[in-house]
Amino acid sequence: AQSVSQHNHHVILSEAASLELGCNYSYGGTVNLFWYVQYPGQHLQLLLKYFSGDPLVKGIKGFEAEFIKSKFSFNLRKPSVQWSDTAEYFCAVNANQAGTALIFGKGTTLSVSS
């Protein structure tokens, strides 16, 4: 069965620090990869997604993620975080052969102090 692992449950950073959130998945076939963000009191929003092509994907608000197939990873990065990036971040996967349901990781809570 597919699964998604997010290594960090809670990350605390100061403004301007660099961010990297880990995401690993278990599935040997072709996958589609997503990062969603949930700001306090708001619904889930798509940050970025990867289907094919350039493994370095750029999303909204300065976020990017790199798909490394050999490591089954899709880590999220941002060079310099802001207080407004405080939110919960979810990595999600689906496999073309397994339908369209998204498999989510447990999420990482990011707290940014000003």
Place this chain on the structure above:
Amino acid sequence: NAGVMQNPRHLVRRRGQEARLRCSPMKGHSHVYWYRQLPEEGLKFMVYLQKENIIDESGMPKERFSAEFPKEGPSILRIQQVVRGDSAAYFCASSPRGGATDTQYFGPGTRLTVL
């Protein structure tokens, strides 16, 4: 340009009662997904529906849970005879084509509390 709408946002039920959760997809979207988020857990897929059809219900509990997406009106997730373990946030998402590469757009969720 309304997004995915869910109501109610908060629902309190006593054990044994029924819970009905509604989801109106984004305009032009005919594919709806329901997910459940238990405390300290990620979202878990429950069911995927198109208008008048259940496409994938592999994540639905076998008993007490049902879902529909009629030709007219919102999608409904129904939980009969609720138990405390049903307390969770239930999220609905919609997509335009239902493909694996489609972005799923999420609603604000319904937080169900079972007393």
